[in-house]
Amino acid sequence: MKLTLKVWRQKNKEAKGEFKTYQADHVSTDMSFLEMLDVLNTSLIKKGEDPIHFDHDCREGICGMCSLYINGHPHGPLQTTTCQLHMRTFKDGETITIEPWRAGAFPVIKDLVVDRTAFDRIQQAGGYVSVNTGGVPDANVIPIPKKVADEAFDAAACIGCGACVAACKNASAMLFVSAKVSQFALLPQGHAERKERVEKMVAQMDAEGFGSCTNTKACEAECPKGISVTNIARMNREYLSAMFTNYKVEVGGGGD
Amino acid sequence: MFCKSLTSIFGSHQKFPNNMKWVIDLFTSSLGRKLIMALTGLFLISFLVIHCTINAMIFYNDNGETFSHWGHFMGTNPIIRTLEIGLVAGFLFHIVQGLMLVKSNSAARPVSYSVAAPPPQSTWYSRSMGLLGTLLLLFLIMHTAHFWIPNRANQFAHGEELPLYSKMQDVFSNPLIVVLYVAGCVSLFWHLLHGFASAFQTLGLNHQKYNGLISFVGTAFSIVVPLIFALMPIAIYLKWIN
Known part of the structure; x- marks a missing residue:
């Protein structure tokens, strides 16, 4: 052709x-x-x-x-x-x-190459689970219902390509960030740091200069991995609850 | 930008009490600004219910007696008048925040695409809330200039309300005004059709058990309320009500 x-x-x-x-x-x-x-x-x-x-x-x-x-x-x-x-x-x-x-x-x-390190910086801000040293725990010790594991896996299917940003009329990164927030928020391993995580990731997303979501759902339709906008609603819940309830501990932990 | 204007009000973040800094952080964040849009939007939706219900009293066709009774209550009751301050604030927050979001969202894409083909799953009105909102703002300016502003000005100057029912008859005798009001209602329909459900998504209220209900109520509300509003100038112009 x-x-x-x-x-x-x-x-x-x-x-x-x-x-x-x-x-x-x-x-x-x-x-x-x-x-x-x-x-x-x-x-x-x-x-x-x-x-x-x-x-x-x-x-x-x-x-x-x-x-x-x-x-x-x-x-x-x-x-x-x-x-x-x-x-x-x-x-x-x-x-x-x-x-x-x-x-x-x-x-x-x-040409057609863009700098997507903004996504890396958002991930580095909180898109991880802190793993402390110690023996490897048995994977089956922590009970996780199948449907929760599936839902977390669906969010984790995000490959961070940036199609959501490209598709959004506001160049918003909320589908990406919400997928990364969700994959941890859904699982018990991610619970411990969920408030700090969402606060830091959203703050970094804003600092990078992405636009705001106006729920046009163009991101979901264009995402090659079919990440759903229900993740954005979850991120909104996570963020609002973190902002209203999270607190800082100003003194040491009583160790000395 | 909002952050900068707040910083100029409070001097700097440091001068603001540290334990309250989170409030500034929340309402200057992208998600916090969306929250303001959602909450004020839902508040304005609740206002539309009251406004529409009371104005629909003209359809009793009793020479405006029932309408004037409730209109007088709304215009003079001290509790309602106090709530009205909140309503004006709600409008201002929704409008100012909305316009600022349009500005910052368009700044997030400095170079636009030469070919854009939005997916069919994304509706045109969901992508045009800034435009629809601006049309509604223009409508609101005209509408308040017709009724609310002269009425409150008269109350302030002479302590008496204007005869709103006869004012309606007068304003809606002009066919151009009737067309503009109907156009305002059409804008309101599209704005609500996206805004109602969108507010719930922004609040994080997305649940497979209730999404259908939100969508149904949102669509029904978006049709019924603007339709009743649009019927008012039409009915008066065509003398269905006299």
């Missing part, structure tokens, strides 16, 4: 970007979207041009590295990751517009 590609090219963070049009004349319907770009890049390299920079890693739909805003949709028209999107989804002769994720908190590094 033959395709016309309108691709966002931008030299670096400071440079002004623009769309450049490329012709892809020998595209197989069995190619993944990234493979189609690989072939285009090979031809650009052969011509001595700068290849199109884009993020990718596992190409199995589980790492969250690939991105691309294709024809108005993060990860393209299907609810999957770009690496799992195949060219048979498109029509012969179609014009495909490829843009980077657009968000102030995700600045463009080059």
Whole structure:
């Protein structure tokens, strides 16, 4: 199949970007979207041009590295990751517009590559369970109902790709943050630090400059892992309860 | 931005009592600002119930007798008048916070997409609350200029209420005004259709047992209340009520 590609090219963070049009004349319907770009890049390299920079890693739909805003949709028209999107989804002769994720908190590094370290900083702020030293406890000692484990796992399926931010008209990161808050809040191992966790993660999310959620549900519809907005409601509950009830201990723990 | 304006009021976070800093942190956070929108929104919804019920008294078609009786009660009862201060505050908080959220949310995406195809699961009115709210604000300015402001001004100056029923007849004799009021009610319908259920989601009240109920009540409310409101200028203009 033959395709016309309108691709966002931008030299670096400071440079002004623009769309450049490329012709892809020998595209197989069995190619993944990234493979189609690989072939285009090979031809650009052969011509001595700068290849199109884009993020990718596992190409199995589980790492969250690939991105691309294709024809108005993060990860393209299907609810999957770009690496799992195949060219048979498109029509012969179609014009495909490829843009980077657009968000102030995700600045463009080059072409279609954006800096998503804001997500890393949110995770580092509280998206973990502190594990103290000691023997490994038996996994079955802590009773967790199957449905709770399943619900936590559904939240944990978030791969942190940023499609929610890309899809949201407010560039809000609340689906991502709420998934990370939920996966711990639901499980007993996460209970101990739940209040500090949600406070710190929301504070970091705000500091990064993401927008606010207006419940348009575009994130849920575009998320390649189908993360539900019920997680956002849970984060709201967690946050409000933490803000109204959490307290600081100003003195030492009585150890000395 | 809200944070900065608060800081300018209180000098700095440090000068504000430390044990109350969390209140500032809460209401300047993205989630706290959403909470303000949800709570004031639900409060304004409760106001709509009262406003709609009392105004619907004109449909008794008794030359405004029942309507004027309750209108007089609402306009003079000291408890209601005190609550009215809260209502004005509720409107101001909802409007100011809403406009500030629109500003900060659009600032979160400095470069927009050249192609945008929102998914069908996301409704246009949920993405247009700022626009619908602005239309409602314009309507509110016109509406209060017609009734509430002159009435309260007259009460303040002369200690007497204006004859609101005859004022309604007068205002709604103009077909352009009737069209603008109906357009205001249509904006209110779309605004409520998203806002009602959205407020519950923001409060964290999302539960599979009650989501259906919230959605049903929200949709019914969004249809019934603006419809009754829209019928008032129409009924007066077409002289169904005389």
